[in-house]
Amino acid sequence: MLYTRFYIHALLLQEVNALSYDLPRLIPDKDFKVPSACGVSGIMNTSGKRFSGNMIVESMALMRERGNGLGAGYAAYGIYPELKDLYCFHMLYDSDLDKKNAEEYIKDHYEIIESEPIPTRKNPHIKEVHILWRYFLKPKFIPEDMSEEDFVVSTVMFINEKINGAFVMSSGKNMGVFKGVGFPEDIADFYRIDEYKGYIWTAHNRFPTNTVGWWGGAHPFGILDWTVVHNGEISSYGINRRFLEAYGYKCTLMTDTEVVAYLVDLFMRRFGYSPQLTAKILAAPLWKDIDLMPEEERKLYTALRMNYGGALLNGPFAIIVANNNMMMGLNDRIKLRPLVAATKDDFLYIASEESAIRVVCPEPDEVWAPKAGDPVVGVLKSARKTQVVLEGENG
């Protein structure tokens, strides 16, 4: 094992791109927490108009420098309109046996409406190491004390934790996650991203500081229809994980992105908090600012920090969170990672670099760098309760 590691390392030093050709199995980062730096991008059409994945691929390709070919991925919303009421599981399997095991478990709890391989295209830079499969599912039997979503979450937790060699990439309706080891444009080509149309796309380009060979470790990370792409390192991971355990979430992947996904699921879906409020928990205002707030507000923010201190995300990060109805960009409390936002008509763009926006939208109506801890939120027009369109620029 030791020898293998060394061998891989030496090879990587010589030529990163050689990775995809002829390597022995790399170290799966399932078992290690891998700090990584990255590029992120998100594009949303707030009217719900679907557009091709080409746009996000172009935006990501520009930020090639932000990754090192060891991970990239895309989350797409609105891609399965014909089956939009079914839970779509995108799966990674290590072997046929693992697939059989997982399918047995799935069959026990879900009606499998469709089951097919995820369509791929041969790409010289991508070596397919996993079996990629997707299922469209309808829950069969939901325990009385559980909501349907909680049931799906528990299924995902079970598969990821207990069934070796099986991993759920995404588990939402009318959406999916496509990810793997490679540069973003290669991964896009491999997964035939250009053939899908969605109204929200988020993407990620990875620069892990460790060798990784396991595709599940790439971003976006997804649970239900939540996806998270993340540039940064969560120094509070140790306590975030333990905080989540109290609410029944098991962090099995040792990636800090996983805790972000579970935290937004907890606060936004289970507790029903707005994206804005959730952002103020994950990137809480400083005490010195809270102390100056009017009384009601001070009470609220004090209570949030007091009660949800274990959910505070510390360390540098820029994240883009999305679900079927919205997309949110968020920076850490002192803005230690870049994040830029822009709007053009009914499009919202969020990316690590302004250039990644301008390459697909040369003349945006507005471009701004969101302040530390201030969320940029785009909500689908059909899901909006209020007339508030975009928030962030002025706090």
Place this chain on the structure above:
Amino acid sequence: MRVCSYGANFYDENANRVYTENTKCVGCHFCEAICPTEAITVRKNDFDIRPLAHWTPEHLIGIMKQAETGGVLLTSMGNDRPYFSYFDRIVLNASQVTNPSIDPLREPMEIRTYIGRKEEKLEIEEDEDGTVKLKTEIAPQLKLEVPVMFTAMSYGSISLNAILSLARAARTVGTFFNTGEGGLPKELREFKDNMIVQVASGRFGVSADYLNAGSAVEIKIGQGAKPGIGGHLPGEKVTEPISETRMIPVGTDALSPAPHHDIYSIEDLRQLIYAIKEATRYEKPVGVKIAAVHNVAPIAAGAVRAGADYIVIDGIRGGTGAAPKITRDHVGIPIEFAVAVVDQRLREEGIRHMASIVVAGGIRNSADVIKAIALGADAVYIGTAALISLGCHLCQTCYLGKCNWGIATQDPKLTKRLNPEIGARRAANLLRAWAHEIKEILGGMGINAIESLRGNREVLRGVGLHEYELKLLGIKPAGEAW
């Protein structure tokens, strides 16, 4: 030579010179510290008894004393036996490259802490026009600007000037001191906003008025220095003012029973907690202090379920004004394990939010504070360290009531040696210094709020620990990555 309350220095008129009786010196270094000509040096006196490995001089002297008196050996301050220190086998993390470290002098660095019951879920009403309103009523909390408080030390075990020093320091820095089981002298009334009042098994000085005199009430079940036994204030220390606050006659020993005689089980504890909550109109957090013993995790969980808003765990190194040596030296478990297992147990039971954890017992520096918090504490209590800041040199003879430094004594000639102004400044300095250090370490870890340290055992690594010890502490060995 009048300076020494133990009479170690005396003047021989005939010879016209000062002699020293070495056996009377307790090693408190007071004479040395105040000697204007630096003529005095206190040194270890090499002992005549042979230093055998098993039959050490300590054991021999103990046997000799007991052969003579037939009594229990008394001692003071914390356990001084060379037990393994787990704090010293735990190292901290820092950022490199992937995560920028933060300079606390340039960037905000937050160590404010709230002690009290928290909610599992806050009910919040968000209106369509964007107004957000908190619906949940928040339980009363103690707000600490530094996650370090002064532990319970009673008026009686230490002097009023010592308590005043700590009270003023707590007010200056924005933390709390604890009255201990000594009742409430009127001089402390003004410190209500920084005071925790304690209710122990002796119930000395406890009244409805007393319960409402501070910001929180703490029920003392046990103490790290003497788990399983009660308190003992020797009659020598029960002077007129002490007798007044404790409501007992002058010169009598103040004995706190081993158990609370109205608490023989956990449901009785619940009754007392709620009796106190009723008496304080649910406006103050009520804590429960227990000694760290083998079964500490389920006991703490029981106390939380019984309604405690915070739990104090006092480890085997915890100090005391007076305790039987045999108990102090042999009963209890190290605080590092206690905090780790209590935090983990409360989390497993899903009740960690219901109470804060305060850790006590041998916290020596800010690194111990950080390690305790990363293992799962919300805040720590310091006693010995606080007294050292006032001058204490750990001579371990508080029970004699003759403290040369004016700390653990009620003799007016001695207590006036401790100026509470100066004492307050020194104790406050200590907390400020630790706060600076905590911020420095946090910044190095790339963390800018203490809640991200609390219970974050990923920042800890063990050096030279066995696997089962690592498992109990919930930490990885040094060298293992995340």
